[in-house]
Amino acid sequence: MRTEVEAPGVEPRDVSGGVTVAGVGKAFGAVQALDGVSLRAAAREVVAVVGPSGCGKSTLLELVCGLQAPDAGSIEAPPAALMPQRDGLLPWLSALDNAAVALRIAGVEKAAARAAAHEHFAAFGLEGFERARPRELSGGMRQRVAFLRTLLAGRPLLCLDEPFGALDALTRGQMQRWLAEALQREPRTVLLVTHDVEEAVLLADRIVLLSPRPGRVIGTLDVPLPRPRHRTETDVVALRERALEALGG
């Protein structure tokens, strides 16, 4: 931990780590959330987990992040940074301090943490909003602050839980393009949970399809398309349709 404290930055300690989830099950009381789920993500691969609401997608991310233990199966994952479903920004902190939260928790001095976060504000389209409180920011800006905070945690794996689920369609499209670009600049292993099939096709290298509860893997789709992708491209549309069909849509 100390070495990272002295050199705060977005470079992860270890980018070699891929994720292996093998036969994982998790129940909450009588409710079986996940049942025998297996998936893999190679280093620097973006894997989308798509399924209907309530299929245990968020639970899967919490297991991978180590917030909960599985009842069955095993999980191998490098240290992960979670971006919760709603942004989880702290309303009393400025945008800058929210972005720097992970560094502060890691023990970085306030001034150094702010400076490290501020380096990215221009690239994240947040310049001029350093002192703004979350409620003064638009939905898209809040998500960018939350994503920057996730990135600055300096972990090799990013777990994004429906990052754009609360945004309007227009903003969501912009943010998807923006995230694709950000990941090209700062490649990471990413687990992206979403119920939006199109979002998965636009952003992921591979798509894992989950069934309704209890969540089981019902298929995997490779997305061997060049980036940047656009929603109207025939290949994108075709893949989206295949995924929807597999999900029974």
Next chain:
Amino acid sequence: MSAALIILAGLGAWEAIVRLGWVDELILPAPTQVLDALWTDRGLLAPDLATTTWEVLLGLAAAIAAGALLGIAMHVSPRARRALRPLVIGSQAVPVPGIAPLVVLVLGFGLAPKVLLVALVCFFPVAINLYDGLRDTDADARKLLRSLDASRWQTLRMLELPSALPSTFTGVKIAAAVAVIGAVFAEWSGSDSGLGHALLTANGQLATARAFAATLLLFLLAIVLYAAFAVLERRVVDWTPRSTPGDS
């Protein structure tokens, strides 16, 4: 605005009832007579106001300190919660007029019993509102901090305490409004100054107007204390919608 009108109408009716001789002014003095007593007896009442204000301020400070300690202790330690919660709740069933003489017997006629009784009346809303506020934090923010391996202390300092501030201020404002009750009961049980003492002696001398004047000062003291904490709250808790209405 309408509140002021209602108060003015009430005061007018009150004045009229007394002036028309419907009630004995030894039992109910007219508002103007109360104001008159407030002015003529100002040399008598001012030191009493100072005494009671000081008792209440010290008692509130003690209550906030004790309430904060108890609220945080009950939150972070299940053992402290099991041990303290019944006592904290039970403490509010203690009849203050009943134990005030005992407290005065033990602690004497000085400042200590007043501060203690004010604190006894006031710590509860602080402790309980803080405790509830500490538990009622955003689930996503909590998950986030856990995923970042935040320590217990970091979670308390970075998430739980700021998030509990609004409800804590609610508790402190309630405490500020009821604080004078503790001071008055303590003064009744033994003291030679303070507004409660003034009230008692004025009653004994059938100086009803002065007794009302002392009560008016207690009334104003509670309002000023409450308003002071409300202003402080708006300065400290500047991120909630309450501070800028209509914005969210």
